[in-house]
Amino acid sequence: MNDKVPVVVFVGQPNCGKSTLFNSIAGYKAQTSNFPGTTVTHVHSEVLWKGKIYSIVDLPGTYSLSPHEPQEKVVLTHIFKEKPDLIVNVIDASLLGRSLELTLELLELEYPMVVVLNMIDLARKKGITINPEELEKKLGVPVVKTVATRGFGTDNLMATIENALKLKIRPTAPHYSREVEKRIAEVMDILPEDFPVVANKRFTAIKAIEGETLAVDKFISEHNLAFKRELDRLRQEISALRDAPAYEVISAERHHLALKIFEDCCRVTRPKISAIDKLDNLIMDPVLGYFFLLVIFAGMFYLIFKVGSPLETWLLQPWETIKSTIENQFGHSLLAELLIGLVQGIGGGIAIVFPYFIPLLFLMGFLEDAGYLARASFLLDAFMHRLGLHGKSVPMFILGFGCNVPAIMATRILESRRDRIVTALLIPFVPCAARTTIILALIAFLLGPWWALGFYFFNFFVIAILALILKRWFKYDSPGLILEIPSLKVPSLKSIWQKIYFNLKEFVSFAWPILIAGSVLLSFLSYLQFDRVINAILSPLVSGLLGLPQSLGVTLIFGFLRKELSLLMMFQALGVGYGQLMAAITRTQLLTFVTFVTFFIPCLSTLSILWKELGKKVALMSVVLNLSAAVVVSWLIRLVSSLF
Numbered sequence: 001m002n003d004k005v006p007v008v009v010f011v012g013q014p015n016c017g018k019s020t021l022f023n024s025i026a027g028y029k030a031q032t033s034n035f036p037g038t039t040v041t042h043v044h045s046e047v048l049w050k051g052k053i054y055s056i057v058d059l060p061g062t063y064s065l066s067p068h069e070p071q072e073k074v075v076l077t078h079i080f081k082e083k084p085d086l087i088v089n090v091i092d093a094s095l096l097g098r099s100l101e102l103t104l105e106l107l108e109l110e111y112p113m114v115v116v117l118n119m120i121d122l123a124r125k126k127g128i129t130i131n132p133e134e135l136e137k138k139l140g141v142p143v144v145k146t147v148a149t150r151g152f153g154t155d156n157l158m159a160t161i162e163n164a165l166k167l168k169i170r171p172t173a174p175h176y177s178r179e180v181e182k183r184i185a186e187v188m189d190i191l192p193e194d195f196p197v198v199a200n201k202r203f204t205a206i207k208a209i210e211g212e213t214l215a216v217d218k219f220i221s222e223h224n225l226a227f228k229r230e231l232d233r234l235r236q237e238i239s240a241l242r243d244a245p246a247y248e249v250i251s252a253e254r255h256h257l258a259l260k261i262f263e264d265c266c267r268v269t270r271p272k273i274s275a276i277d278k279l280d281n282l283i284m285d286p287v288l289g290y291f292f293l294l295v296i297f298a299g300m301f302y303l304i305f306k307v308g309s310p311l312e313t314w315l316l317q318p319w320e321t322i323k324s325t326i327e328n329q330f331g332h333s334l335l336a337e338l339l340i341g342l343v344q345g346i347g348g349g350i351a352i353v354f355p356y357f358i359p360l361l362f363l364m365g366f367l368e369d370a371g372y373l374a375r376a377s378f379l380l381d382a383f384m385h386r387l388g389l390h391g392k393s394v395p396m397f398i399l400g401f402g403c404n405v406p407a408i409m410a411t412r413i414l415e416s417r418r419d420r421i422v423t424a425l426l427i428p429f430v431p432c433a434a435r436t437t438i439i440l441a442l443i444a445f446l447l448g449p450w451w452a453l454g455f456y457f458f459n460f461f462v463i464a465i466l467a468l469i470l471k472r473w474f475k476y477d478s479p480g481l482i483l484e485i486p487s488l489k490v491p492s493l494k495s496i497w498q499k500i501y502f503n504l505k506e507f508v509s510f511a512w513p514i515l516i517a518g519s520v521l522l523s524f525l526s527y528l529q530f531d532r533v534i535n536a537i538l539s540p541l542v543s544g545l546l547g548l549p550q551s552l553g554v555t556l557i558f559g560f561l562r563k564e565l566s567l568l569m570m571f572q573a574l575g576v577g578y579g580q581l582m583a584a585i586t587r588t589q590l591l592t593f594v595t596f597v598t599f600f601i602p603c604l605s606t607l608s609i610l611w612k613e614l615g616k617k618v619a620l621m622s623v624v625l626n627l628s629a630a631v632v633v634s635w636l637i638r639l640v641s642s643l644f
Contacts, residue, residue, distance in 0.1 A: 005046075006165050007055045007082060011075060011106060012090035013099055014061030015374075015486045017118040019043075021090055021148035022058040023498060025158065049158050057084070065105045066210060066247075079109070080198055086165055087113045088157075093123035093130060093145070094487065096266060100258035101251075103139065108173045108206060109199045113141045114164050116157060120145045122487055127271035135265040140171040149369075149492035173202055176253040179241050183234045184209070190231075192224045209235060210247040280488040283372070289379050296372070298453060304359045305449040311355035312445055319347030334527050341523030344572050345516030356437040358500060364401060365499040369491035373398050387464055388471025393423040400430035404606045408613060422470050424614055425622055428602040429463050429629070431456070435598060443594060446582055455591075459598065462633055466625070522554065522572055531573075545631065546592050547638050549574060549585060559600055566597045588641040595637045599630035 012018040026045035043058040062075045079087075089106050091099040096117070106113060117123075117130060132143040142160050146153030175181055187205035191197070197204045208231060235246040242249045283292045322343050330336035367373050377394035384394055393411075400407035407427045411420045431439060444452035525531040531554045535542070538553030551573045559566030570593065574584045582590070601623045602610065611619040 005053050005055045006086065007057065007084040008086045008088055008161060008165075009057045009059055009079065009082075009084040010088045010090055011059050011079075011102075012061060012116075012118075013063055013092065013095075013102055016061065016090050016092040016095075016099065017148040018061060018090040019058055020495060021116065021118060021146060021154070021157075022056065024148050024151050024154050026056050026058075047158075049162065052162070054158075054161070057082075062102070064102060065109075066207075079111075085112065086161060087111050088116060088161065089113060090116045090118050093117040093120045094126050094128060096123070096128065096130065097259050097262040100261055101254050104174045104254050104258060107139065107141070107171045108203045110170050110173055110203070111199070112164055112168055113171055114157070114160050115139060115141055115143045116153075117143060117145045118148050119487075120153075121147050122489065125271060125274070127269040129267045129269070131265050131267075135261070138261045138265060141169070149495050151494070174254075174257055176250070176257065177241075180238060180250065180253055183238050186234055187231060190227060192227055195224065195227070206250065209238065210250055276488050276490075283488075284375055284378070289375075293376055293379055296367070300363045300367075301444075301453055301456065302449050304356055304363065305444040305452065307359045308355035308441065309445055312351055312441060315351035315355065316347070319343055319351060322347075334524075337523040337527045338520055341520040341572065342516065344523075345519030348519070348569075348571070349512045349516070356441050358504065360436055361500045361503050362496060365496035366491050368499070369489075369495050371486040371488045374486055375488075387467035388474075389419070389422065389426075389467055393419065396423055396427060397430055400427045400432060401436065404428055404430065404432050404602070405609050408606065408609050411613070418474050421614060421618055422467070422474055424610060424618065425470065425625055426463055426467060428606055428610075428622060428626055429459070429466065429599060431459060431598060439594060439598070442581075442590065446590065447587060455594070462599070462629065466629060519569060519572055522569055525554065526572075541631070546596060546634055548589050548593055551575075552593060556597075556600065559597055559603075566600070588638060591641050592634050592638040596630045596634035599626060599633055601626045601630075 010018050010022050022043065022045075026047050045056050045058075047054045047056050057078070059075045059078055065076060087106055087109070089103050091103065103115060115135070117132065117135075120130070123130060130145075132145060136143045142164055144153060144157045144160050146157060148154075176184075184202065184205050187208060188201045191201060191205065191208075195204070198207065238246040238249050242252065244252070283289055323340055326336055326339045326343065330339070367376075377398060380394050396407045396411055404427050407430070408424050411423050411427075439452055439455060443455055522531065525534075531551070534557065535550045535553040538556065539550050542548050542553040542556075543550045552570055555566040555569045555573050571581060574581070576584045585593075601607070607619055607622065610622050
C-alpha cells in the first residue's frame with residue numbers, strides 16, 4: 001500500500017491571488033498582500049480532503065523560471081529538489097495573456113499540472129470571457145475557475161487535484177517556430193551524458209540557451225568546453241533569426257504563443273468604466289494622489305482613535321476597581337503586589353491594546369485587500385529614491401506597520417545587498433501594529449489625536465533623515481520601481497478577518513503572556529526593591545539625559561523582548577493606574593519616553609531575523625543605530641517640548 005503523501009505546489013505570478021487561494025484551502029497559513037514577493041520562502045500545510053492527506057506548498061510569486069530574482073530561485077530550487085507530484089499554476093484571469101507565459105514555461109517541465117483561472121469575476125468585469133474547455137485543449141491540462149477571496153471553486157479545485165494525481169497525465173511541452181525548435185533539438189542531441197539534466201532534456205536545453213550569464217557559461221565551460229562552443233554557435237544562429245539575443249528570441253516566441261492561445265480561447269468586449277475605475281484614476285493622479293494619500297492615512301489614524309478612546313475608557317474601569325479591591329483586602333503584601341501585577345498585565349492587554357489593535361488591523365487589511373497600499377508604494381517611489389532607497393523598499397516599509405519581522409524577510413526580493421542592508425536598518429524605526437496601538441492609546445488618549453498624528457509624521461521625518469545619512473554611508477546606484485499594480489476592488493471581509501485573526505493570534509499567544517509575566521515579575525522585583533538597583537544603573541540615561549522618572553529604567557529591559565511592553569508597564573513602574581498617569585509625569589516626559597521606546601533597539605524577534613538574514617554585523621549596526629537615534633531624538637524632544 002502506498003502511503004506517500006502527495007506534494008502539491010502552488011505557482012503563479014505576484015498578485016494572482018495564489019496565497020489567498022492557498023489560505024482558503026489550507027487555513028490561514030500565509031501572509032497575503034498586494035506586493036510582489038510577500039511569500040518570500042515557501043509556506044507549507046497538510047490538508048485533509050475526503051480522508052486523504054495532501055501536502056500543499058505555497059511558493060513565492062514569480063514571473064518566470066529564469067533564476068534572476070531571489071523569489072524565482074526559491075521556486076526553481078524547491079521544484080527541482082522536492083520534485084512535487086503536481087503543480088497548481090494560479091493565473092489572474094483578468095491578465096490571462098500575460099500570465100500564460102509562465103504557464104508555458106511550467107508546461108516545459110512536463111510535470112502533472114492543473115491551471116487555475118483565479119479572479120474570474122474580475123475578468124468578466126473587464127469584459128473578458130474565457131472558454132475553459134478550449135483552454136484545456138490548448139494546454140493539455142485541467143483548467144479550474146476560482147474566486148479565492150470568496151472561496152468559490154475551491155472544492156472543485158481539490159477534486160481536480162485528486163483526479164489529476166490519479167491519472168498522472170503529463171502535459172506536452174509547447175512548440176515554437178521550426179527554426180527555434182531545430183536548434184533546441186540540436187542542443188538536446190549534444191548534451192553530454194554526464195550533464196545535469198533538470199526535469200527533462202528539452203527543458204535543460206532551453207534553459208542552457210536562455211542562460212546567457214557569466215555564472216551559467218562558466219559552469220558549462222568548466223563542465224564541458226566543447227559543449228560550450230557548440231552551444232554558443234547555436235545561440236548565435238537563434239540570435240540571427242530575430243537580430244536579438246537568443247534568450248530574447250525564445251521569450252518573444254513564448255510571448256507570441258501565449259497571445260495566440262489567449263486569442264483562441266477568449267472573447268473581449270469593451271468594459272464599462274465603473275465608479276471604482278473613476279476612483280482609481282483620482283487616487284493615482286500625479287497631484288491629487290498625494291492629497292488622497294495624506295487624507296486616507298490621517299483619516300485612518302483619527303478613526304482608530306475615535307473608536308478606541310471610548311472603548312479604552314469603558315474597559316479600564318473594571319480593572320481599576322479590581323486593583324482597588326486587592327489593595328483594600330491585602331494591603332501592601334507580596335500577594336497583593338503579585339495580584340496587582342497580574343491584573344495590570346491582563347488589563348493592559350484588554351483595555352489598551354484591543355480597542356486600538358483590532359481597528360488598526362481592520363483598516364490596514366482593508367486598504368491592503370482593496371489594492372491601495374500598492375498604489376501608495378507607487379506614489380512614494382520618487383520620494384524614496386531621493387532618500388537613497390530602492391523603490392521596491394516601499395512595500396517593506398508598509399509591511400513593517402504590521403510587523404517588522406516579515407518586512408525584513410521581504411527584503412530578499414531586493415537584488416542589491418546594499419539596498420537590503422539599508423532597508424533592513426530602517427524598518428525597525430517603522431512603528432509596528434503593536435507600537436502603533438500603544439502610541440494611540442497613550443499619546444492620542446492622553447494628549448489628543450492630533451498629537452498622535454504629529455508624532456507619526458515626526459517618526460517619518462526621522463526615518464527620512466536617517467535614510468539620507470545612510471545614503472552618504474552606502475554608495476547608491478539603484479534602478480527605479482517596477483511594480484504591478486493590482487486592480488482596485490471591494491475588499492473581502494473574509495480575507496480581512498483572516499489577517500486580523502493571524503495578527504491577533506500572535507499577540508494573544510506570544511506578546512500578551514510576556515506582558516502578563518513581565519508585569520508580575522516587575523511587581524515581585526518592586527516588592528523586593530530589586531528594581532531600584534536596575535533603575536540606579538540606568539539612572540544617568542533615564543533621569544539624567546532624558547529627564548524621566550528614575551523608576552522607568554526597569555521597563556526598558558522588557559522593551560528588548562517587545563517594545564510595547566515598556567510602554568504598557570510604565571503605569572506599574574510609576575505606581576499609578578491608567579487614569580492617573582498624567583498626574584505622575586508631565587507631557588514632556590510622556591513624549592520623551594514614547595519617543596525613546598519607539599526608536600529603542602529592535603525587539604528580540606526583529607534582531608534575530610536581522611542576524612539570520614544579513615549577519616551579526618548588520619544586527620549590531622542596527623542596535624547601535626537605533627540606540628543612538630533613540631538617545632539623540634528623545635533628548636531633542638525633551639528640549640523642544642519643554643519650551644512650550
